[in-house]
């Protein structure tokens with residue numbers, strides 16, 4: 001009860017003090033002020049233009065436009081980065097029409113845009129679609145064979161990237177598609193020491209529709225009267241009937257420990273005020289689901305709600321450019337039962353500091369794929385990541401006749417033409 005009392009007091013203070021607390025000085029806070037003032041600075045901002053040239057392969061429409069034409073839901077789901085990256089590159093100043101001067105080759109294939117009726121991608125087809133696209137570029141241009149794909153990048157935004165399955169054990173069993181072993185993978189999935197994250201991959205935020213989020217913005221002065229907020233599944237009874245496998249049990253633990261705790265506004269209902277509610281909350285839980293990542297991370301940053309990341313060993317988007325340790329709170333999966341104590345013991349000045357950093361428009365921009373693109377947004381962060389990998393080590397170029405990839409490796413089902 002004492003904790004509760006303290007929190008009601010602090011909530012009030014956070015709400016009313018946020019405008020002037022930073023003007024008080026002399027007790028060490030001024031140190032933080034220096035770092036936080038000015039809107040840039042917190043996010044590493046590079047301009048990729050002039051630092052790399054990208055050649056965009058022209059693929060038959062069945063690999064991209066036709067899939068999209070059949071199902072426009074692909075434009076708004078959390079895997080849409082593959083489509084927007086394509087559109088962005090077509091008119092980007094880093095694009096070159098001359099493949100002989102390209103640093104990077106990009107194959108615009110929309111693997112997650114073949115949807116079942118329920119809106120979920122038909123994951124059993126991913127590998128075939130991808131293999132088919134690779135075989136197409138490898139036979140129609142000389143560049144793939146020059147490096148076995150090492151100067152090619154692919155956007156693979158599904159749950160476990162190029163492991164192409166939504167269940168972790170199956171994804172691990174499959175491993176990264178052998179044809180993509182040498183390519184640079186641009187993917188939402190990120191977990192340290194995991195077979196589905198190649199060294200050198202670029203971890204990106206999932207897609208969350210920018211216009212839709214913008215439409216739900218509430219006034220900055222809206223009090224943050226919710227302490228902890230979460231909407232989503234705690235169990236997946238259909239795919240994990242015995243429990244404990246989905247989210248490695250972490251979401252179930254959130255529910256079981258805090259469903260009756262008044263500081264926790266958690267439920268499976270998805271209210272129409274979801275985005276508004278995040279702007280009224282101090283902490284937004286971002287637990288793993290089937291994969292460690294979810295759009296909540298983006299939503300939390302965009303809506304200034306401190307992300308509480310519960311996903312051991314997660315590799316966060318653009319972690320070389322975004323100071324995640326400073327803006328988020330990291331809670332080990334095993335520590336979920338202590339979430340209330342952990343969050344209520346965070347000092348107020350730390351909360352205010354994190355909120356202030358989250359208010360930085362550059363932080364929000366780096367998490368989004370806006371239309372039109374803007375400097376520092378997720379598109380540019382991806383290009384920066386690719387530019388930082390240049391020049392390619394000389395050993396990516398194969399000797400005449402040399403082959404590294406095995407074109408027929410992997411599950412037999414993947415070899416069927418698409």
Ligand SMILES: *[C@@H]1O[C@H](CO)[C@@H](O)[C@H](O)[C@H]1NC(C)=O
Pocket residue numbers: 138139140141142145
């Ligand atoms: C690249 O190598 C594959 C396999 O050896 C071959 O089938 C293909 O024709 C080659 N591509 C080109 C453009 O020579």
Ligand SMILES: *[C@@H]1O[C@H](CO)[C@@H](O)[C@H](O)[C@H]1NC(C)=O
Pocket residue numbers: 199200
């Ligand atoms: C990953 O790549 C980096 C840079 O190329 C290298 O320093 C590091 O040792 C590599 N790590 C592993 C596990 O191969």
Ligand SMILES: *[C@@H]1O[C@H](CO)[C@@H](O)[C@H](O)[C@H]1NC(C)=O
Pocket residue numbers: 406407408409410
């Ligand atoms: C390529 O992979 C297939 C399937 O696993 C295997 O049968 C074959 O021996 C491999 N080829 C080489 C050259 O390693």
